[in-house]
Amino acid sequence: MPRKAADPIRFAGIGVASGLGHGRAAFREGLFAGRNVFSKLTREGREAPEGEEPFLGVEMPEPPQVLPPRIARTATLTGRVAASVLAEAWEDAGLDAIAPERIGLVVGGSNLAAREQALALAAYAERRAFVPPRHGHMFLDTDLCGLCTAAFPIRGFAMTVGGASASGAVAVVEARNAIRSGRVDACIALGAMQDLGAHDLQALRALGAMGSARFSEAPEKACRPMDADHDGFLYGEAAAALVLCRESVGLSKTYGTLLGAASIADGTRGPEPNHEGQVRAARMALAEAGLTAADIDTVNGHATGTPSGDDTELETYRALKLHHARINATKSILGHGLAAAGAIEAATVLIQMAEGRLHPTRNLETPLDPSFRWVGAAPVDHEIRHALKFSFGFSGVNTALVLGAPEASG
Amino acid sequence: MAHPLDSDQIVDIIIGEIRETVPELADRPIGRADSMADLGVDSIERSEIILATLEAVGLKIPMVQLHGPRNIGELADLIDAKKSG
Numbered sequence: 001m002p003r004k005a006a007d008p009i010r011f012a013g014i015g016v017a018s019g020l021g022h023g024r025a026a027f028r029e030g031l032f033a034g035r036n037v038f039s040k041l042t043r044e045g046r047e048a049p050e051g052e053e054p055f056l057g058v059e060m061p062e063p064p065q066v067l068p069p070r071i072a073r074t075a076t077l078t079g080r081v082a083a084s085v086l087a088e089a090w091e092d093a094g095l096d097a098i099a100p101e102r103i104g105l106v107v108g109g110s111n112l113a114a115r116e117q118a119l120a121l122a123a124y125a126e127r128r129a130f131v132p133p134r135h136g137h138m139f140l141d142t143d144l145c146g147l148c149t150a151a152f153p154i155r156g157f158a159m160t161v162g163g164a165s166a167s168g169a170v171a172v173v174e175a176r177n178a179i180r181s182g183r184v185d186a187c188i189a190l191g192a193m194q195d196l197g198a199h200d201l202q203a204l205r206a207l208g209a210m211g212s213a214r215f216s217e218a219p220e221k222a223c224r225p226m227d228a229d230h231d232g233f234l235y236g237e238a239a240a241a242l243v244l245c246r247e248s249v250g251l252s253k254t255y256g257t258l259l260g261a262a263s264i265a266d267g268t269r270g271p272e273p274n275h276e277g278q279v280r281a282a283r284m285a286l287a288e289a290g291l292t293a294a295d296i297d298t299v300n301g302h303a304t305g306t307p308s309g310d311d312t313e314l315e316t317y318r319a320l321k322l323h324h325a326r327i328n329a330t331k332s333i334l335g336h337g338l339a340a341a342g343a344i345e346a347a348t349v350l351i352q353m354a355e356g357r358l359h360p361t362r363n364l365e366t367p368l369d370p371s372f373r374w375v376g377a378a379p380v381d382h383e384i385r386h387a388l389k390f391s392f393g394f395s396g397v398n399t400a401l402v403l404g405a406p407e408a409s410g
Numbered sequence: 411m412a413h414p415l416d417s418d419q420i421v422d423i424i425i426g427e428i429r430e431t432v433p434e435l436a437d438r439p440i441g442r443a444d445s446m447a448d449l450g451v452d453s454i455e456r457s458e459i460i461l462a463t464l465e466a467v468g469l470k471i472p473m474v475q476l477h478g479p480r481n482i483g484e485l486a487d488l489i490d491a492k493k494s495g
Contacts, residue, residue, distance in 0.1 A: 069433040069434075070431075070433055070434060073431075127465065129470050130461050130462070130464065130465040132458050132461065132462075133454055133458055133461065134458060
């Protein structure tokens with residue numbers, strides 16, 4: 001049994017946005033159906049270089065407008081999506097019950113609105129004297145903090161944290177720390193939508209991290225985490241807000257408990273994954289939870305679909321002896337949300353916990369290592385008591401979260 | 411060369427930019443005697459409106475040269491004078 005914390009930290013609200021649509025209902029439906037949302041990217045500013053195949057990935061529908069029109073017109077897409085997932089999580093958790101000074105916000109992600117900045121740069125290249133003054137604060141990621149705290153009564157603190165593709169999970173860790181330190185009673189961890197532009201997409205393609213053009217005529221087959229035919233990750237627009245709070249704080253909803261969490265540096269400068277760092281993060285999170293890997297019944301991988309990333313992660317699963325656990329890969333459905341990934345995948349674990357089901361893993365036809373208990377093309381009924389959620393980021397960021405079902409926490 | 415704009419046409423451009431920037435003012439009558447601050451336009455929005463107006467009339471001058479006007483009519487007159495001057 002997990003060690004019983006004096007005042008454990010739990011998840012009391014969720015808001016999500018992805019290619020599956022906006023809100024938990026659309027998310028749940030698409031997730032368990034394993035619905036395909038991959039296609040050629042068409043959002044302005046994501047064009048491939050001339051003569052090359054278009055980029056593949058996932059784009060989301062226009063978010064519901066929760067900001068007043070006067071504010072919305074000056075907000076980036078990333079900002080409008082952040083406000084939308086925050087609104088859903090806020091209502092879900094009933095955050096109005098908490099004093100504004102006791103609520104914090106941690107936004108995970110950096111360089112979030114790169115596509116819109118590139119478009120603005122191009123639009124004003126020949127007329128720089130007329131650059132709108134608002135761009136002077138909109139280029140900062142903390143603009144999201146301003147938008148969110150202006151629209152919602154959050155007065156404890158607001159900040160951004162960066163952890164590359166692990167940013168969403170790092171936000172969860174920092175939200176937990178802020179509650180534990182006594183700074184606030186409830187804290188929102190928001191994995192922001194990373195709005196990639198053509199320059200970033202091409203750089204990721206050149207780096208060999210992003211999926212090749214091999215499946216350009218069959219986008220639904222291109223994203224293949226942990227499958228023998230994988231050849232890189234595919235970008236997917238996503239965002240999620242998770243409300244964390246102290247058990248004693250009096251919010252009624254409980255999706256699950258954060259039993260342990262770790263975020264460590266492994267000393268890598270570039271994109272290379274690091275097996276030792278991954279194992280160390282998992283062991284730290286498990287130790288904090290008072291559990292061992294044998295107690296973990298479900299793993300939600302980072303599982304991007306890059307050859308070196310998947311191989312390294314499998315080595316980590318083997319080192320931790322996770323052969324008994326069920327494992328699925330959420331990026332096979334949503335694509336890789338980069339800054340948002342850790343948050344929306346943690347939300348996925350919590351939603352699976354509530355449903356007693358695991359979502360399918362798309363395109364897992366020939367598992368790289370068949371000795372693990374993968375969830376394949378069909379969803380499976382499965383009671384989650386203790387789940388391990390991995391998120392890794394470029395430049396040596398390794399995170400692990402141990403999530404417990406509400407009844408498993410006490 | 412298009413016919414040069416006069417002060418009243420510049421007023422129309424400013425009012426169009428105000429309505430664009432502050433959607434709440436879409437249906438409110440606005441005229442030369444109104445000041446943007448009194449209409450509830452904040453300072454960043456005022457700068458945005460003035461810059462957009464300068465671009466629309468083809469005038470490239472530092473914003474500091476446009477301090478002083480107390481209402482939309484005076485702002486239009488000043489821009490008109492800078493254009494001619």
